[in-house]
Amino acid sequence: MIKEVVTSSTEIARAMGVTIKYFFTKPVTHQFPDEPVEVYPRFRGRHVLKRHENGLERCIGCALCAAACPTDCIYVEAAENTDDERYSPGERYAKVYTINMLRCIFCGYCAEACPTEAVVLEHDFALAEYDRWDAIYPKERLLEPHDASKVVVVRDDEVFVNVSRWGKK
Amino acid sequence: MDLEFIISLIVQIVMIGVIAVALMTAFAAMVMVERKLLGRFTLRYGPNRVGKYGSLQIIADMFKLFFKEEVIPGHVERTVYLMAPGLALVPALMAFAVVPIAGAPFTLPFQIMGTPITINPWIANVNVGVLYILAIGSLGTYGVILGGWSSNNKYSLLGGLRTSAQMLSYELPMGLAMLSAILIVGSMQLTNIVEFQASYLGGFFWLILVQPVAFIVFYICALAEAGRSPFDLPETENELIAGFSTEYGGMKFGLFFAAEYVHMIVVSFIMATVFLGGWSGPFAQQAPFLGIGYLLIKVAFILFTMIWVRASIPRVRFDKLMKFCWKFLLPVSIANAAATALVLAVLFF
Numbered sequence: 026m027i028k029e030v031v032t033s034s035t036e037i038a039r040a041m042g043v044t045i046k047y048f049f050t051k052p053v054t055h056q057f058p059d060e061p062v063e064v065y066p067r068f069r070g071r072h073v074l075k076r077h078e079n080g081l082e083r084c085i086g087c088a089l090c091a092a093a094c095p096t097d098c099i100y101v102e103a104a105e106n107t108d109d110e111r112y113s114p115g116e117r118y119a120k121v122y123t124i125n126m127l128r129c130i131f132c133g134y135c136a137e138a139c140p141t142e143a144v145v146l147e148h149d150f151a152l153a154e155y156d157r158w159d160a161i162y163p164k165e166r167l168l169e170p171h172d173a174s175k176v177v178v179v180r181d182d183e184v185f186v187n188v189s190r191w192g193k194k
Numbered sequence: 195m196d197l198e199f200i201i202s203l204i205v206q207i208v209m210i211g212v213i214a215v216a217l218m219t220a221f222a223a224m225v226m227v228e229r230k231l232l233g234r235f236t237l238r239y240g241p242n243r244v245g246k247y248g249s250l251q252i253i254a255d256m257f258k259l260f261f262k263e264e265v266i267p268g269h270v271e272r273t274v275y276l277m278a279p280g281l282a283l284v285p286a287l288m289a290f291a292v293v294p295i296a297g298a299p300f301t302l303p304f305q306i307m308g309t310p311i312t313i314n315p316w317i318a319n320v321n322v323g324v325l326y327i328l329a330i331g332s333l334g335t336y337g338v339i340l341g342g343w344s345s346n347n348k349y350s351l352l353g354g355l356r357t358s359a360q361m362l363s364y365e366l367p368m369g370l371a372m373l374s375a376i377l378i379v380g381s382m383q384l385t386n387i388v389e390f391q392a393s394y395l396g397g398f399f400w401l402i403l404v405q406p407v408a409f410i411v412f413y414i415c416a417l418a419e420a421g422r423s424p425f426d427l428p429e430t431e432n433e434l435i436a437g438f439s440t441e442y443g444g445m446k447f448g449l450f451f452a453a454e455y456v457h458m459i460v461v462s463f464i465m466a467t468v469f470l471g472g473w474s475g476p477f478a479q480q481a482p483f484l485g486i487g488y489l490l491i492k493v494a495f496i497l498f499t500m501i502w503v504r505a506s507i508p509r510v511r512f513d514k515l516m517k518f519c520w521k522f523l524l525p526v527s528i529a530n531a532a533a534t535a536l537v538l539a540v541l542f543f
Contacts, residue, residue, distance in 0.1 A: 041502060041507075044502060048234050048502075048505075050237060052234065052239050054237070054238050054239050
């Protein structure tokens with residue numbers, strides 16, 4: 026019995042030692058709205074429709090993103106560019122381009138499918154809305170570059186993996 | 195009845211009110227401190243949104259409890275159901291009455307109707323203080339068992355039975371641990387116990403030095419009596435559906451909650467008084483206010499260790515809880531009391 030008392034007492038003392046060690050450690054909690062969250066450069070957040078440097082939209086309304094989307098959350102309606110109303114350099118542009126953020130799973134297939142690199146998943150992840158209809162983003166909102174510098178900071182310590190070496194010793 | 199008696203009576207009643215309010219405030223502060231400390235133990239910050247460092251969180255919680263709808267389920271035994279939370283809280287508060295918080299009475303700097311007013315640093319200085327504490331401590335069981343029974347719900351009743359079995363079992367080693375201390379002092383009066391500790395070894399003859407085993411047994415029993423982790427079988431928030439308080443909501447639940455914390459605070463005061471020298475410390479005899487400070491420091495340390503234990507040790511299973519009490523703590527405390535008696539008999543008679 027004495028052996029049992031000694032062993033269990035030392036076990037309790039060890040447990041207390043572990044907890045007191047962590048008591049003096051800095052908490053790992055991320056104070057999210059007060060402190061920005063650090064994300065890696067390839068983090069996939071909200072979509073942004075990119076523009077050319079001269080201000081024209083990159084999107085040509087081909088709807089390949091909508092075809093690639095596994096959840097059907099993208100809706101594209103194309104229209105012809107005219108010389109008076111020119112939105113993109115090619116023949117056609119996206120008249121309607123909506124993404125339902127409630128359905129989107131942020132897989133990034135749309136960005137992979139895009140031939141002109143018009144749709145890109147950037148780093149904004151704070152997408153909560155008070156009204157669920159606001160979660161359907163129209164083209165005007167997607168064209169805005171996201172300003173999430175208050176909540177998102179991009180890390181620069183990304184470890185790049187050499188894909189060609191996968192599966193080899 | 196002469197004037198002096200009436201005034202002392204009024205002073206006494208005011209003191210009782212002040213102590214009760216102070217204990218309830220301490221309960222509120224304790225909830226806050228416990229959440230913060232537990233957060234730090236588990237690498238979190240704890241509540242820090244309401245007020246500076248989350249200091250107003252408890253006020254927000256209290257508002258929530260007060261303004262919740264008072265639901266009384268249809269199947270309960272109404273009178274007893276409503277009485278039980280009070281029966282749990284009041285004994286917890288009452289046990290504080292015999293604890294001396296300072297060495298000498300305070301005299302107020304003004305007089306009322308020509309009578310100087312002295313305030314005793316205790317509410318009652320009964321000569322069987324230790325017995326009083328044990329007796330009042332047992333009364334706390336009633337709140338729990340009546341709460342469980344009057345809920346008219348199998349699980350609440352089982353929870354109440356479980357809790358009362360635990361509390362009654364752990365009272366025995368607790369009393370025997372107290373007995374070892376009483377044997378050395380030779381008095382059950384808590385003021386005498388503190389003065390005894392203050393009068394030898396330059397004021398540091400704390401009973402923990404001569405009765406470490408009794409102190410450890412008392413500490414474990416105090417955890418079990420107050421329903422603290424690792425003996426928090428009364429609540430068991432996560433697996434046994436909160437035991438006796440399942441059918442309680444709003445402020446009625448709040449009173450059970452308060453009872454647990456007040457119990458914990460009061461038992462810390464008793465522990466500090468009996469084993470850690472109470473108010474005694476350097477210059478505490480000359481300046482009674484210093485004594486309150488010493489006592490509060492000791493109590494704060496005990497409360498910190500209780501939270502520390504909660505953060506470290508997982509809850510014990512019920513059969514092991516009973517086995518630990520009856521097959522280990524009780525024999526150890528009996529052996530300790532017997533050995534103390536024997537040594538004292540050899541030394542002094």
